[in-house]
Amino acid sequence: MRFTSEQRLDGGVLEREFTLGEIPGILWTPGSASAPAPLILVGHPGGLRRMYPRLAARARHSVAEGFAAATIELPGGGDRPRLAAAEEARADLLRALAAGEPVSGEIVDRLVLPLVEQAVPEWRAALDALLALPEIGGPVGFSGGVISIGVRLAVVEPRIAAALLFAGSFVPAGVFEEARQVTIPLQVLLQWDDEGNDRQAALDLFDAFGSSEKTLHANMGGYTGVPHFEWEAGDRFFARHLK
Amino acid sequence: MRFTSEQRLDGGVLEREFTLGEIPGILWTPGSASAPAPLILVGHPGGLRRMYPRLAARARHSVAEGFAAATIELPGGGDRPRLAAAEEARADLLRALAAGEPVSGEIVDRLVLPLVEQAVPEWRAALDALLALPEIGGPVGFSGGVISIGVRLAVVEPRIAAALLFAGSFVPAGVFEEARQVTIPLQVLLQWDDEGNDRQAALDLFDAFGSSEKTLHANMGGYTGVPHFEWEAGDRFFARHLK
Structure with a gap:
């Protein structure tokens, strides 16, 4: 892990870009020296540069509440090499949507599973590197999408103690099975009127989670319309479980 | 409105019992003199004495956050005269449930509508009396059940600026129509695994509300299992809309 740049944001938050091998990432920590902060991994759909304003706003909110926050680019996202299988599946998906056809489970599997397979070990490696920093302590929360990545991390990564998941479309059937194995506390965000989202699938996935606290x-509105008060609610959820 | 008793609770909260005509009620206010507090009407399924521990706990939490809180007994609840029509419907309901038969909409109408018809003017009269007290200001929130009472109040009572509703079973078909006329901000609590509750009906009712912020x-668990962190979330919801 190598820091490549750093800047001070409003409120004294320290923002540092880093690379982990070929993977770019960003770390946000409290500006002043303090006890090691619990870490929130900030998930997203890929494309750090495009997502930066929203990610940084969420991260700064979390840092103000006493957390550290970090994210890394997804496989195939931003300037990282395309994932050939997923690119092909995305083309098939767009063709199906343009033709008004249903999106088959087979396309969804090809779109999402290679991403999960590659991303999850990367997030775990990032966790190793981040938790080695003196300013970061455990436990760790995962916040955001891709929900299939969040589910897999919640199952396989014991250092993740709580997750705030964004319900999204195109969830492989196998992820519903994995969801039953999740036992950590969960908060799941669903945009009720997101026309690109399958509301019933999201409710079914919520139902499937094995966690006793979920x-x-x-909320109303589409993908980008998550109300700001949910950031606060998310930080309160993490404060209950990470502090 | 006549105060009949008063006591100091932990934290200095002033709890006063009152009667409004024949209707008993309870008012909780900050113990020390302060600016007029926004009011939260605390709804419940009837039976003030039985519900007291939970109502008082919720009210004290709200008072600590700077609100006044008040409740009144429902028609037919506690020592108030039975509602003959509703009692008969309740007997029919229990017969249907015991026989494993579906509960007809006709029974639900007879169970709930007379209660709503009588309760709503009583809560509005209570509002008149409470808002005349110097220690209480507007605006007003409604928090709790019976959800059909909350919906009607949200439609007809302009002083109610926000409502935290507890999704419950046995909602008359007409209430779904009323829900479309509700435009105030809403937070709706649903106990996901409440075996006595119709989850799909609750989701349909949430969908029906006309409010742009809902x-x-x-959460997991049954009727009495609402997690305590929802009290805090409720007070934050009211703080956004009543302060």
């Missing part, structure tokens, strides 16, 4: 927060 | 919070 909360669904459904 | 949030659904679904």
Whole structure:
């Protein structure tokens, strides 16, 4: 892990870009020296540069609440090499949507599973590197999408103690099975009127989670319309479970 | 409105019992003199004495956050005269449930509508009396059940600026129509695994509300299992809309 740049944001938050091998990432920490902060991994759909304003806003909110926050680019996202299988599946997906055809489970599997397979070990490696920093302590939360990545991390990575997941479309059937194995506390965000989202699938996935503490927060509006008060609710959820 | 008793609770909260004509009620206010507090009407399924521990706990939490809180007994609840029509419907309901038969919409109408018809003017009269007290200001929130009472109040009572509703079973078909007329901000609590609750009906009712800001919070557990962190979330919802 190599820091490549650093800047101070409003409120004294320290933002540092880093690379982990070929993978770019960003770390946000409290500006002043303090006890090691619990870490929130900030998930996203890929494309760090495009997502930066929203990610940085969420991260700064979390840092103000006493967390560290970090994210890395997804496989195939930003300037990283394309994932050939997923690119092909995306083309098939767009063709199906343009033709008004249903999106088959086979396309969804090809779109999402290679991404999960490659991304999850990368996030775990990032966790190794981040937790080695003196300013970061455990436990760790995962916040955001891709929900299939969040589910897999919640199952396989014991250092993740709580997850705030963004319900999204195109969830492979196998992920519903994995969801039953999740036992950590969950808060699941669902945009109720997201026309690109399958509401019933999201409710079914929420139902499938094995966690005894799981909360669904459904709000109006589309993908980018998550109300700001959910950031605060998310930080309160993490404060209950990470502090 | 006549105060009949008063006591100091932990934290200095002033709890006063009152009667409004024949209707008993309870008012909780900050113990020390302060600016007029926004009011939260605390709904419940009837039976103030039985519900007291939970109502008082919720009210004290709200008072600590700077609100006043008040409740009144429902028609037919506690020591108030039975509602003959509703009692008869309740007997029919229990017969249907015991026989494993579906509960007809006709029974639900007879169970709920007379209660709503009588309760709503009583809550509005209570509002008149409470808002005349110097320690209480507007605006007003409604928090709790019976959800059909909350919906009617949200439609007909302009002083109610936000509502936290508890999704419950046995909602008359007409209430779904009323829900479309609701435009105030809503937070709706749903106990996901409440065996006595019709989850799909609750989701349909949430969908029906006309409000542009509406949030659904679904949690695990049955009717009495609403997690304590929802009290805090409720007070934050009211703080956004009543302060």
